[in-house]
């Protein structure tokens with residue numbers, strides 16, 4: 069396979085981008101990585117993802133694929149037998165994996181926790197804990213990984229729990245994903261981080277923490293009322309607005 073056939077537009081601190089990097093590396097797919105300056109996006113990124121204008125975008129030959137979870141499935145379907153399978157072959161088990169991929173897309177407690185203020189951080193932490201319990205009890209169960217004994221697309225999609233949540237917990241000052249609160253999910257993060265491809269490919273934790281701090285401060289400066297929107301009845305519209313504002317200022 070020609071290296072130039074596969075290209076990935078990304079950003080170094082993005083958990084969405086890392087999902088794709090991990091999938092490509094686990095599959096042994098060679099690719100060219102293009103780092104984007106998100107405050108000054110390349111014409112190619114705007115051309116390849118004109119609707120959302122976000123990374124990651126995967127270019128395969130003449131085709132551009134956007135949205136991390138869709139890219140993950142594209143990779144699996146394009147190279148099903150390359151090195152390792154990342155989705156079950158059984159249609160029902162595959163549908164279960166897709167359910168969890170979709171679940172991750174629908175949940176926004178992570179952003180609420182990240183952007184929480186002193187006043188509402190306990191409440192957002194509680195909400196996030198509920199979501200993590202569902203992931204632990206229903207998606208992971210008694211398995212080592214969500215896909216059974218080996219890592220799969222669902223694990224990759226929850227990869228933000230491993231490095232990003234650690235930094236965010238430090239930033240907010242509340243630790244949710246502890247061995248006491250979530251013993252199995254905590255063990256999952258340790259196992260996940262031990263996988264060679266994950267171990268070798270993640271953002272530097274200090275740089276990530278600094279980046280997240282900058283992003284949160286800018287978001288809060290931009291809108292005084294912002295953190296108050298994340299109360300127990302977090303509303304998706306607000307979340308989307310906040311996430312959009314956050315992304316705009318994130319890379320200044």
Ligand SMILES: N[C@@H](CCC(=O)N[C@@H](CS)C(=O)NCC(=O)O)C(=O)O
Pocket residue numbers: 079081082083084106121122123124134135136137312315316
């Ligand atoms: N739902 C998208 C989210 C991607 C996303 O939010 N990417 C951010 C970087 S972490 C981005 O490109 N932001 C630039 C912008 O919104 O202008 C996915 O799963 O790929």
